[in-house]
Amino acid sequence: ELEPYQHYMQKEIFEQPRALSDTLTDVLEISPELFGDGAYSTFKAIDSLLILACGTSYYSALVAKYWIESLAKIPVQVEIASEYRYRDSVPNPRALVITVSQSGETADTLAALRHAKSLGHQHTLSICNVATSTLVRECRHSYITRAGVEIGVASTKAFTTQLAAFFLLTLALAQTKGVLSEAQINEHLQALRHIPSAVQAVLALEPQIISWADDFARMDNALFLGRGMHYPIALEGALKLKEISYIHAEAYPAGELKHGPLALVTSQMPVVVVAPNDALLEKLKSNMQEVRARGGVLYVLADANTHIHSDKGLHAIRMPEHSGPLSPILHVIPLQLLAYHTALGKGTDVDKPRNLAKSVTVE
Ligand code: M6R
Numbered sequence: 001e002l003e004p005y006q007h008y009m010q011k012e013i014f015e016q017p018r019a020l021s022d023t024l025t026d027v028l029e030i031s032p033e034l035f036g037d038g039a040y041s042t043f044k045a046i047d048s049l050l051i052l053a054c055g056t057s058y059y060s061a062l063v064a065k066y067w068i069e070s071l072a073k074i075p076v077q078v079e080i081a082s083e084y085r086y087r088d089s090v091p092n093p094r095a096l097v098i099t100v101s102q103s104g105e106t107a108d109t110l111a112a113l114r115h116a117k118s119l120g121h122q123h124t125l126s127i128c129n130v131a132t133s134t135l136v137r138e139c140r141h142s143y144i145t146r147a148g149v150e151i152g153v154a155s156t157k158a159f160t161t162q163l164a165a166f167f168l169l170t171l172a173l174a175q176t177k178g179v180l181s182e183a184q185i186n187e188h189l190q191a192l193r194h195i196p197s198a199v200q201a202v203l204a205l206e207p208q209i210i211s212w213a214d215d216f217a218r219m220d221n222a223l224f225l226g227r228g229m230h231y232p233i234a235l236e237g238a239l240k241l242k243e244i245s246y247i248h249a250e251a252y253p254a255g256e257l258k259h260g261p262l263a264l265v266t267s268q269m270p271v272v273v274v275a276p277n278d279a280l281l282e283k284l285k286s287n288m289q290e291v292r293a294r295g296g297v298l299y300v301l302a303d304a305n306t307h308i309h310s311d312k313g314l315h316a317i318r319m320p321e322h323s324g325p326l327s328p329i330l331h332v333i334p335l336q337l338l339a340y341h342t343a344l345g346k347g348t349d350v351d352k353p354r355n356l357a358k359s360v361t362v363e
Contacts, residue, residue, distance in 0.1 A: 007350045009152035009244070013336050014203060017196040019157040020329075022146035023164045024193060030171045030185050035125060036141040042123050043176040046096040049076040050121075052084055052112040053100040054360065056155040056239060057162060060127075061100050062232035063328045064166035071180065071188070071325070072173035081112035082363075091119040098169075099126045102150055102158035103359040104133020111363075113138055127165045129158050143168065152351045153358050154243050156336050159236065160199070163329050167192055188325070195329055201320040202333040208317045209337040212299050216247065216338065217345030219270055223261060224251040224335075226274040227284055233274050233328045237335030244343040244353050254287040265296035272335070276319075276327045277303035288314070301334055303327070 005011040032039040049068060051061040058080055065076040081099075085108060097116045101109050104126070113124065113135065126139035129147050136142045145161035171188055174180040180188075216222060222241060226234030231253045238249035252261050254273070265271065271291050275284050285308070288298055292313050300316045302308035310316045323330055343350045 007152065007340075009154050009156060009340055009350050012150055012152050012157045013333070013340060015148065016157050016160050016203075016333065017200045019145075019147040019161050020164055020199060021196040022148070023161040025146070027168060027189075030168065030175055030189055032172045032176055034168055034172060035143050039125075039141050039172070040176065042096065042125075042141060043173055045094065046123055047074070047094040048092060048096070049074060049098060050092075050095045050116070051076065051078045051098045051100060052081045052109060052116070053078075054081050054106050054108050056159050056236060057100040057102060057106075057109070059232045059236040059239070060159055060162040060166060061098070062235070063163055063229050064170070066229035067167060067170040067325060068173060071170050072177060073179045074173055074177065079112075081106070082108040085112045085115045089119070091116070091121060093120050093122065095121065096123040096125060097121045099124070099135055099139060100128070100162055101126070101133070101135050102129045102147070102155055102162075104128040104130045104135035105359050105361050106135075107361050107363050110134055110138070127162055127169070129161070151358070153353055153356050154240055154339065154350075160329050160332065164192065164195065167326065191324065191326055195323070195326055198321060198323060198330055199333060202330050203337075204320075205317055205334055206337055209334050210341050212315060212317070213338055213341030213345055216241070216270060216342040217245070219247060219268065221264070221269050222247055222249040223264065223269055223271045224249060224274070225254040225257070225271060225284075225287065226251070227254045227280040228278065229325070229328050230274040230276055230331060233331050233335065234272070236332055237272060237274070237338070240336055240339035241342060243356065244339055244350050245346050245348060246353075247342065254284050257287055257290055262290060262294065265291055265294045267295050267297060269296060271296050271298050272338070273298055273300045274331050274335075275300050275302050275306065275308060276331060277306045277322050278327070281306060301331055
């Protein structure tokens, strides 16, 4: 069943157009009921969101925070499940507690949910890839992603389908709160429906990514930069690279460069920049200049219609199209491929990286 692929991770990366369209297949229109019976009254009752997750699922929640605050105008707090479960927090009974998980069996995420309930939280929703999981059973509402079974330890298709589910949630919340018109909601839904074919076009960039991976396989460290909703994508790119290629990688919001990490930049520290064509592009370009001026080598995922070209110390890959708020779903794909091909170059065990388990069901 692996044919024609060499690894499950590779298969799962290339399955993303299918996984995304399956995740959207039953969505005829935006409605709170996509999240289960009674979701409308829950969405009406809540005034904020508290999202709890681990690892890659946590990064999808970080992207969702940007979407939900900017489009649905609802305040969102995102917290790592293993931190939340043990700290003294101030519960807001009007918050909707959302847990996100590929497996639905991650010990810390389950414990965080139970902790939230013990503090009096009653509004709960899960975004999960396994309909029969403990997490789904224990939450009042749910959205089941249809990534299909994910075998590679490094999560790929689960992440992009979680993002699709979060975007649906954003639109359903905006609808319930009356902050977007039906026409605006439909426009966003159309853009989401186009994402599977947009992802397909991004996957065609693989040969260019392979040439970047040749450089990365010879490095010991890498820095990932992004701004706004692409900062979590930089985090996810760094996590993928460290998990499977064992290269030390860190991600920063690009505006933080001068506050410390710039000291690390040398010709031996490749800097990956996620550079969508958004309001922060000009700021990002000046961050890139700061890196180049110190001899750093940039690997830039430039958006369609930006004027960023390959040059001395700058390798640019141009994304096929610009997707507005959905651009994180597209920009993560080359980073998954970069991690995969770098790991191939290093000869590591891509599907079963050392020391890691697919589901972390113990603390
Ligand atoms: O099954 P979950 O989504 O709850 O798992 C959470 C993390 O353990 C998981 O995302 C982990 O970080 C992956 N190995 C990342 O690739």
